[in-house]
Amino acid sequence: MQLFCPDCQAAFTGVSRCPRCSGLLLMPEEAPPSGPKRPHPITHTTLRPTPAGRVVVGTVVALGLYLGLRKILIGWVFATESDPSGWWLTTDGLVAVFGIQAVAGLFGALLTGTGRVSGFSLGAATGGLCGGLFLAAEVIAGTPSGQLVLYLQPLILAVGGGLAGAVGGRIWASVPELDMPRPVTKKQSSIQLDTDIPKKKRRPTNWARVIIGASIIVAGIGMAEPLRAKAEKASAGALRVESRGQGRFISWQIATLSILLGGAVAGAGTGAGARHGLLTGFLGAVGVVGLSATQGDLSPPLGYLLDKFHLCDTSPNDPATLGLITVGVLVTGLVGGWLGGTILLPLAPPHMRTRRLRIGGD
Numbered sequence: 001m002q003l004f005c006p007d008c009q010a011a012f013t014g015v016s017r018c019p020r021c022s023g024l025l026l027m028p029e030e031a032p033p034s035g036p037k038r039p040h041p042i043t044h045t046t047l048r049p050t051p052a053g054r055v056v057v058g059t060v061v062a063l064g065l066y067l068g069l070r071k072i073l074i075g076w077v078f079a080t081e082s083d084p085s086g087w088w089l090t091t092d093g094l095v096a097v098f099g100i101q102a103v104a105g106l107f108g109a110l111l112t113g114t115g116r117v118s119g120f121s122l123g124a125a126t127g128g129l130c131g132g133l134f135l136a137a138e139v140i141a142g143t144p145s146g147q148l149v150l151y152l153q154p155l156i157l158a159v160g161g162g163l164a165g166a167v168g169g170r171i172w173a174s175v176p177e178l179d180m181p182r183p184v185t186k187k188q189s190s191i192q193l194d195t196d197i198p199k200k201k202r203r204p205t206n207w208a209r210v211i212i213g214a215s216i217i218v219a220g221i222g223m224a225e226p227l228r229a230k231a232e233k234a235s236a237g238a239l240r241v242e243s244r245g246q247g248r249f250i251s252w253q254i255a256t257l258s259i260l261l262g263g264a265v266a267g268a269g270t271g272a273g274a275r276h277g278l279l280t281g282f283l284g285a286v287g288v289v290g291l292s293a294t295q296g297d298l299s300p301p302l303g304y305l306l307d308k309f310h311l312c313d314t315s316p317n318d319p320a321t322l323g324l325i326t327v328g329v330l331v332t333g334l335v336g337g338w339l340g341g342t343i344l345l346p347l348a349p350p351h352m353r354t355r356r357l358r359i360g361g362d
Helices: 051-080 091-113 119-141 148-171 190-195 207-222 224-234 244-267 273-295 300-308 319-343
Strands: 002-005 010-013
Touching: 051 091, 051 119, 091 119, 091 148, 119 148, 207 224, 207 244, 207 273, 207 319, 224 244, 224 300, 244 273, 244 300, 244 319, 273 319, 300 319
Parallel strands: none
Antiparallel strands: 002 010
C-alpha cells in the first residue's frame, strides 16, 4: 500500500516514514483537519536569510557580473579600436561602462528582491550600494569629473534597483508559512506512530566517489598547462596569450575548476557534500604533493599560486610551500563538495524510484 508524504509531495511503498525527510507518511484517505499539535518539536528549520544578507549577496553578485562584462568589453575594445586607452574617455566608452554597470546592478537587485514581500526596498538598497561602489571606482580610475551622469548613477541605480526588486518579488513571490496540525485519524492509521521520533542516521562516506574526485583533482592540476597549450594551438592564435604570466594564470584557472569539479563529483547526491569535498581535497592535495615530488618541480598552476604569496623562490619540499598547496586544494575541494551536495540532492533508494510513468493511477 502506498503512503503519502505531505512535505515531499511523494508516495512510497513499504515504509512508514519518508526516506527523504524522515517525516511520517499518511494514508491516501487522510486529510489534515484541525487537531492537536505535534508532541515533539520539529528537528529541522528553514534557513531565512536576513535583509542585510540579501543585500550583501545581491551586491556581490552584481559586482561579479560587472567584472565579467567589463572583461568582455575590454576584449572587444582591443579587437576593434585603434586607440584602446583613449576610447574609455570618449562618450561611447562612458556609455558602455555605465550600461554594463546598470545591467549588473539591476540583476543584483532583481536577485535580492526574489521571494520577499519588501522587494522594492531591498532592490533599492542593492542598487544604491552598487551605484556608490561604481562611483568610487570610476573616480579613483580617473574618469572626468565633469560627467554629470557619474554623480547621478547611485540615484539612478537605486530607483532602477527598487523597480527590479519589486519585479523579482512579484514574479517569485515569497513562500507562505503554513502551520499544518496533526489530523484526527483512525486507530489503524500510521499517524499513531507519530510519537516515535526517528533517529538521525549519519550519511555513509562514498569512498569510490572520493577517489574519483581526487583523481580528477590530480589530473586537472597536472594537465592544466598541456591543455592550455593544446587549446591555444588548436584555436589558430585566437587564444594566444601575451605573456608567460598570462599563460600561468589561465592554467591556474583550469586547475581551480578541476578541483571544484572533483569536489562536486564526490559530494553530488551523497547528502554530505562538505565531508566528501574535504576528504577529496585532502587526498587530492596528497596526490598533488606526491606528483610534484616525483617530477622534482612544481606545475605552472602551483607556481602561479606560490608567486602570489611570494614563495616562488622556495623549494618544492619546503614546509611553507607544501602547507600552502595543501590548504589551497583542501579549501577549494571543500567548496566544490559543498556545492555539489547542495545542487544535486540525494535521491530515494533505488527500489522506491518509479521506473516508468504511470497514467491514471494504474
